[in-house]
């Protein structure tokens with residue numbers, strides 16, 4: 001499978017090669033600690049050196065994550081990680097580009113970008129750390145908060161239905177859609193690794209609890225009781241319709257694993273860019289030639 | 299013989315007005331003339347009335363000109379809709395189609411008596427020679443060539459080329475139409491003959507382009523490898539051009555889902571080490587401001603073009619205005635300076651864009667180019683830009699030694715620190731919109747914040763001495779002054795020439811660098827000045843106010859500002875200067891001698 005995520009160097013990496021010296025600002029017990037660990041492991045398994053990885057995020061507790069890795073990190077602005085990541089990947093297709101952020105970052109302020117990232121199918125791996133709350137701004141409603149949730153900005157209970165991140169991306173035609181949790185680290189790092197290896201846009205929703213503002217039933221302990229792997233349900237991840245059916249239960253049940261993986265993924269966007277450049281690129285052109293297009297032609 | 303002519307023509311959708319204008323422009327450019335072509339359309343997206351005005355000269359053309367020397371009306375309703383853009387006066391020749399059924403002494407033009415009114419059976423001639431009224435515009439080309447000597451050979455060749463695809467028959471018909479118009483003109487000489495003199499000996503073929511295309515070409519010349527953007531009038535042609543060309547030079551582009559994503563993708567591309575451009579107009583610029591702040595604090599090079607149109611909000615998308623200077627200079631939050639450049643005409647969009655990339659790369663900052671609708675859309679026949687004096691800069695990347703202990707935001711004397719990009723071993727760092735230490739670690743320290751602000755502002759200091767980004771004309775010690783920017787500067791230059799002929803002691807300053815305000819350049823310029831005008835197409839006089847934030851202008855320098863879509867004429871500028879000169883005399887303030 002031709003994907004840029006495949007290792008090129010023979011060097012072997014271990015998880016700690018991807019751990020930076022910055023000390024996370026996260027609250028002790030925050031689910032995001034598990035996510036970053038899972039990322040270290042996935043990256044070690046992939047084997048690309050840190051300098052060939054660009055890790056982009058928005059703003060939020062979760063979006064601090066690139067700084068805790070040794071990759072080239074970019075902690076951008078709230079909700080805009082995806083467009084920036086796409087620019088990076090288009091400019092340097094040989095890089096491995098990871099994107100991460102919160103549920104608010106991805107599905108509220110940045111929600112408009114998700115559809116386009118999915119349909120363009122630029123080879124990115126997008127990890128949402130879904131805690132159903134705004135952590136950084138101290139506990140307001142998030143787009144994935146359940147109806148009725150009482151938060152600082154919904155004192156008497158939320159009056160809206162949440163976004164379903166899994167259906168959202170499946171609806172736009174995402175070709176790799178998975179859900180994991182730090183409650184099962186082995187599975188989570190595998191899912192991330194698989195997402196990275198998938199040629200094209202890959203989406204992984206991670207149930208990463210906020211210990212400070214999150215609800216008791218979102219915490220790891222409760223998750224461990226609720227979670228069911230899709231594998232144990234005998235789900236066939238090449239079945240998109242079934243994946244959508246299962247994804248309906250987001251919020252009620254906790255299904256983990258791969259919902260959908262396109263069994264015959266088309267080439268990602270960068271393939272077409274390379275093709276177009278191959279067709280049109282003309283190395284005999286110098287910068288001076290660009291002015292020739294303005295020569296009047298009768 | 300005349301050295302220049304201004305021609306205007308109007309008609310309805312199917313009359314081929316625009317293609318007649320383009321044909322004339324191409325023919326004149328091939329013959330070595332300078333020319334400026336502005337087109338104007340009714341509010342319909344397609345098929346409504348349209349007009350062009352073409353000013354052709356043996357010398358560089360500074361502005362679209364004032365009243366017409368030659369006016370062509372295919373029908374009066376349409377012509378009159380463009381009254382403001384196609385003004386007549388006592389020396390105009392008016393040519394119109396007999397099929398309008400209006401007698402030459404009854405044409406519906408009020409307030410002026412044209413020098414000559416000629417009724418021609420344009421439609422009838424088209425039908426007779428070709429059997430279709432579609433050839434009306436070709437008949438007009440023949441008339442123009444016959445009466446005014448407008449490059450008949452090149453027009454003929456152009457027609458042959460343009461219709462070649464449609465077959466020999468169509469070519470022959472159009473040739474017949476052209477010859478018919480030409481012959482009719484020769485048989486019916488004008489009372490006031492006005493033939494365009496030959497282009498100067500050895501005049502080279504001109505380039506024909508507009509401010510959007512040439513700006514995009516400037517980006518390619520500067521080595522831009524990525525474009526991200528979202529369509530918006532009047533900037534979209536920059537995206538269209540790059541979409542055609544950038545691949546050939548190894549680059550790529552993306553039409554994004556909105557302007558935020560457009561600039562976001564560019565920020566990403568720049569982070570990845572590539573030169574990137576985005577282009578938009580006012581509403582899109584409003585969306586881009588947060589990312590400008592990000593590029594500033596993450597110290598990423600980036601060029602943003604704002605082709606200004608009437609605002610606020612949707613405003614008047616198709617008309618020029620210079621009302622986004624405040625926004626460009628001050629929009630995004632925080633303590634920041636973002637360089638703002640403005641081209642003065644179509645030709646200038648090329649070097650200005652190259653300069654914008656150079657400044658962006660050298661100082662690792664977003665740079666805004668404030669173009670305007672007028673410059674972006676009008677076509678000009680210009681000399682090929684002189685590239686011998688153009689340099690192309692690249693960002694300073696860390697060397698091997700620096701990479702061994704790489705500190706991305708190292709505080710240096712100049713404020714500029716070497717910048718790595720993904721793929722560079724040892725250059726790994728965290729870029730962020732969060733304030734950061736020299737090594738890139740997020741921080742909330744006031745001390746670090748202050749030092750970093752200082753670094754980011756200090757590195758732009760040298761821009762304030764870029765006197766080369768200012769154009770000055772006229773006697774150095776003049777007591778009267780004109781200051782103008784963007785597309786308005788052409789008018790100001792013309793006003794300067796007129797006022798010198800009128801014996802006024804005036805000089806002109808045209809900033810191409812608008813921000814940061816180059817205080818010393820203005821101070822030096824204003825030293826001899828007692829009265830003057832800062833001329834701009836905005837309601838508030840934004841440049842006037844921005845200069846005054848930093849420079850004590852002489853009290854007699856006034857703002858001459860007018861909202862977009864309201865023409866400013868060189869003549870009225872001269873009138874205003876004349877009365878300023880009179881005030882000076884009345885006050886017996888010493889008027890320095892013109893040099």
Ligand SMILES: Cc1ncc(C[n+]2csc(CCOP(=O)(O)OP(=O)(O)O)c2C)c(N)n1
Nearest residue numbers: 059060061062078102103104105134135136
């Ligand atoms: C344009 C903008 N609006 C608002 C904010 C404030 N803000 C920062 S993070 C955030 C939401 C955080 O929630 P989420 O994305 O779910 O991340 P979490 O902290 O839960 O990981 C908000 C509203 C901002 N930084 N920028």
Ligand code: SF4
Nearest residue numbers: 027030061135210211
């Ligand atoms: S507030 Fe919540 S999401 Fe943020 S660091 Fe603390 S536990 Fe994690």
Ligand SMILES: [Mg+2]
Nearest residue numbers: 102103131133
């Ligand atoms: Mg959240």
